Structure formats: structure tokens, C-alpha cells
Amino acid sequence: MDIKSERLDRLRLLLNNEGLRDLAKAKVMVLGLGGVGSACAIALARGGVGQLILVDRDRIERSNINRQALAFESTLGRLKVEVMADIIKDINPDCQLESMAAFLHKDNINELLGQFGRPDYVIDCIDTVSPKLTIAQWCQSQDLPLLAAMGAANKLDPSYLKFDFIEHTTYCPLSKVMRRECRKRDIKNLEVLYSNEIPFKVSNPQGREKGATLGSMSYMPPIMGQMLAGKVIRRLTKLEAMPKGMR
Template identity: 70%
Template structure:
């Protein structure tokens, strides 16, 4: 007897069939960071039928997040991102198991923290701090866990320049340049990233020295990156796209 597909997954089933949906329902994905990239990524994973999400972010929602973050509304300002994202996922897919932790991941606690949770089938790094990104990459490489890492969306305007690549082949991305050099130093090889090779827009503020003063963000760029990361992982976990682990 054929298993009845829930109506919320009916359009997915046309493309993924029962086998693909089953594989996704049995998959565990860890999303690190729930900002503009990570919140859109987590939303797309939930809508895509992933059965278990492990979500990390230590921040609360601020008014300045509303222009780009899927969980940011006037009504959610001041709330923990993990609390809002957990509720959103449950609204989207009540069958999805969600472990959302309000934790700031630091280079000192990343290894211990990530190892304390069930081993994920995929890690998606949406953190915007370089030292933490490098620790995540080192951890996933040592544990042989598949990883996709988001590079910078700040001061980028055109999503047509977004592409997946090994970090060694990136260009015109300030964050990728630093990550590329540090990966070489730390013997991290084959890190797969999503980045933009568009020349960054130059913010005209010679006195600016903080993120809020120098790093602009379009409403669509971080969410598109999050959706692309989720799409890549969904295709792979569903068996549509082959992939190598490091």
C-alpha cells in the first residue's frame, strides 16, 4: 500500500518521489548561525522535508535585522533567534525534530559543542566570523562530516555572481581570500563554499570602522544564499546530486 504523502509535501513528491522524501525525512542537518543566510536556509530545509534540524545562534533579533532575516519582524524584535526559528520550523513542518540552541559558538567551544549533539548528515556554516568558520571547517574535516560554508554577502548587489566552489578557486571575495590563506596554513583542503565573485560595492564612509558603518546588505542577497545552500544540501541528501566528503 502506497504511503500517503502529506499535502504540504505533495509538490515536492512530484520531483523527489517517495524515496527522496524518505531520505530527507531521515536526514539530520546542522545550521550554524541564523542571520540573513542561516534563517533562510533553515526555513528552506524545513519546507524541503528535512526531518531533523540542529540550529545554533546566540543572538536576539534586532530591528536592523528586518531588512534581510526570515525570522525578523516588528513582532519578534528582542526575541531569541533560536526561539523564533524553532517556532517557524514547527509551523512549517510539525514532524520536523528541532534542536535549537541559543549558544555563541567560539573557536574555543566549537569542537566540544558540536560533538555533544547527534552526528549530522550535513553541516551548513552561516556564521560571519572568520575564526569560527575556520574551526568549523577543521572540525568537519577531521570528523569527515560534509560541510558547506557561506562566504560574505555584505556589499554585494547581484546574485547572478553567486557560485559554489572549492575555497582554493575563489576570487573577488574579501572573506574568501582570508579563509583561503588560513586554510592553506592549517592544511584544510577542499572546503566547499558559496561565494560571490562580484566586486564589492564601496560604502562611502571614510570614518566608518564597524560592521554597521561599513557592511551594507541588500534584502535579497543573504536569503538567496541561504536558499542556495539549502537547495544544494536537499538535492544531495535526496540522492539527486552526487557529492564527495572532503
């Protein structure tokens, strides 16, 4: 990546060439390209990260348009990894992209993610428990730094968002399940971004399926994605140290 590019001029004022070189050499893996992950991947690309690995199995649906940075009428039906690759290439043609449309589970994660080489950071933006636990176990076994997004559903106020270890989370239904399952699996020092706002209660849901009970504001998942990207960028450029207990 050309760190002298005009695209990076405003970043250079804050990071200097040394910081830009650190980012240009960095490889970051983003797992899940929904509302959180799509915003996160774009922020990393705009921020000068030189290598990105993107994994998501889904295609874009109309219900994604209210919150996902890759969802437009013109992209409906396309694989999210393909659309995100097009967006990132348009932002930063120098960014080296690897992507895969796949669902991660305990029996395939080593094979699927191992082929990409060792990332400098993993960001988990998936919104279901089983893959999140699989990712956390894999990162722990590989001694890889991991940030995991917890739930944005039924949350309204982004000022409640905070980073912490999973053991310290409150008022987050997804975090509650993750806390319990991490204890069972001896997963330690899982750092997460979560909201400790009391969730909004959906009245008269039209059914019990996920889409009928879990509402999402247009701004909450993208803000979470930007915060995750910002945390990783600051750590990769040594503007922020890893917390105690983290790799």
C-alpha cells in the first residue's frame, strides 16, 4: 500500500507515516458482514488497513437496508462478501482482500480460517451464539486477539455502548448467554463491545421468529462497527495498549 497516497492525508496528521505503515502491514479478519460488520469493514478500509479477510455466508435482503452499509435496492440478492469486496476496492484499491461465503462451526473453522494465514486481529460481528463461541475458542487456541460484538437489537441509545470483558456485561441478552457458555467452555478474557441499556420491549410481536421480536435502529449496528474498527486501529498503531489479561 502506498502510504503517501492522498487518500491517507487526513490520517497522516494523526498517525504519521509510522502509524500508516503499521496499518498497511496489518491483516484484520472481519467475521460477519451485517449491520455491525459491514460498517466495521468499511471503516478499516478507509482507515488504511492493508489486508482484510471477510467471511459471511448470507445474501442481501430488503430487510437489511435499514442498517447495513452494503444493502441497497441495487444489491439485493447478492452475496454480502462480493458486495463488500466491490465497495472496499472502490475505497482503497491497494487493500489486499480475501473473502469467503461460508458458515463457521466447530468442525470446519480450522480448515476455513486457517487457509488465510495468521491475522493480527479478529473482529467477530456475527449475531448468533454457536458461531461466536466457536470463534472465541478458536482465537483462544491460536492465541489471536479478538474483539466480539454483542447484541444491538432492541437498543436505542449508543451512549450506553462500552468495551469490557464478557464477565462484566449487564442488560444484554446475548452477553448473558455468552457469559454462561464461556464459563462452561473455559473461554477466558473475551473482550466485547456491548450495550448496558435495558432492552426495549417489542409490544405485540407478529410471531416468535427473530425478525418479529428483535428490532434494530438504523444507527446502532453501524456505530458499533465503527467503534470496533476504531479500537483495532488504535491498537495496531500503538495509540492504545492491549488491556491486562489480553494477548
